[in-house]
Amino acid sequence: MTGLLVHEWIESSGGAENVLEAMARTFPDADVQCLWNDAPQRFAERTVRETWLARTPLRRHKALALPFALGAWRGLEAGGDYEWMLVSSHLFAHHATLKRQDVPKYVYAHTPARYIWNPELDERGSSAAVRSVSPFFRRIDRRRAQEATAIAANSEFVRQRIRDAWDRDAEVIHPPVAVERILSHPDWRTQVTDDSERRLLDALSRPFILGASRFVPYKRLDLVIAAAEQAGMPAVIAGRGPEESRLRALAERATVPVEIVVSPSDAMLYALLQQAQVFVFPPVEDFGIVPVEAQAAGTPVVTGPVGGQVETFRAGVSGVSADSASAADLARGIRRALDLDAFDPRTATAAFSENAFRQRIEQFVA
Incomplete structure (x- = not known):
């Protein structure tokens, strides 16, 4: 047709x-x-x-x-x-x-x-x-x-x-997520070809928590930095957007090391997702693609309690839904996520693959 x-x-x-x-x-x-x-x-x-x-x-x-x-x-x-x-x-x-x-x-x-x-x-x-x-x-x-x-x-x-x-x-x-691509490389560090990105990746303070999205107010990356401080862990903030200057100022004042990574390549982002101990996602989102990508990389997620993103993980298995999106509750969620057992990334993300989406959308139109 x-x-x-x-x-x-x-x-x-x-x-x-x-x-x-x-x-x-x-x-x-x-x-x-x-x-x-x-x-x-x-x-x-x-x-x-x-x-x-x-x-x-x-x-x-x-x-x-x-x-x-x-x-x-x-x-x-x-x-x-x-x-x-x-x-x-x-x-x-x-x-x-x-x-x-x-x-x-x-x-x-x-x-x-x-x-x-x-x-x-x-x-x-x-x-x-x-x-x-x-x-x-x-x-x-x-x-x-x-x-x-x-x-x-x-x-x-x-x-x-x-x-x-x-x-x-x-x-x-559910929308398609590049889970098969992320699962195709057990170590995305080997796929980072840009020298400056490789040096930055090697120099990061570990273990770290990660926040990644566009640098815009409603993504609340400031709460990722604040939660990292309360959890006493370094943080990495990846993305780009108009909030970059504000986020850099917060990073400079933070009591823990905070690295701002602007416009990472796909390989760099996937390597960060694999290397992070926890991925933190505070906003109220319609769905939330990056939390699924984090799980495909084998990293548990912590989100606020409201939004489509809470449908993307199994609580207590591949993620934690914090009691609120406050820095204190996100920090408590980080500590709970650190205690989770390892999970199978393929099983956790199977429902969000492009193949699953294409089958569903074809049936929807048919």
Whole structure:
């Protein structure tokens, strides 16, 4: 069956883009539609269409583009006679319709738009301007969510959010994680080819705890540093983003050694995951890919008690759910995680492989 894959916008990296790539491998004949494409190399062998927003400066300003996306998704010019649409949505992509074609629309929801439905979890929705228009956006969003033939959620946590926001039920299909790739090398240190990364890896204070994500406020990497101090263990913080300067300042003031690793290569990140004693993940997340990657590397995880990330590990076996996401409770979680027995990484992560995702998403559309 010829289909159309729909995605918000395409970037060079990101969990949602990885889901789109897995969808594309599942449906090799499908075309792709997005608001704009900032990573044309990712789907170079495939037809990718952009909306009119791609020809405007708004493509560089997502927050400003948000109200215009409502209209941009409606009545898309079809490049073929499609039999279905599969929509990867974390904002308004599920609003998409085709001009002169009425086809089944299957929605894979990473989350209903946090801006308007859960501003307490996304600072971008906390401004007075966004709060003032959110009731209008919520009404349209709920109404257009009823158009979907079926909806899949990336976690039970998001499934409940979909019920609350859209008054729809959803099937849970966990997103694909590169577990097979991580499991393919028992020691990722041997795959680190950059000399500066090798030197940094060799010089780290051990044993250490690890925090890894984008350097943005809601990921709460500051709590990883604070929890490491309370647990009396060195910490490594890996990622990149606008919070780098703040995190470096916290690292300099910390009472334990804290290393900031900016933009690690995949091999470096996987080596850090393998070398860490515990991986700490404080945020309330829709799913949480990196905790699964940590388990594939054989490292137990510690998370807060709320969010999709608590569905990614077996408590008391490959991870610990702390009583809260405070530094004190995370530190207690670290101590409990250090006492866990070794677990089998393949068994712990089998449900999150790309093969598992591709089987489920194919059945979902079929």
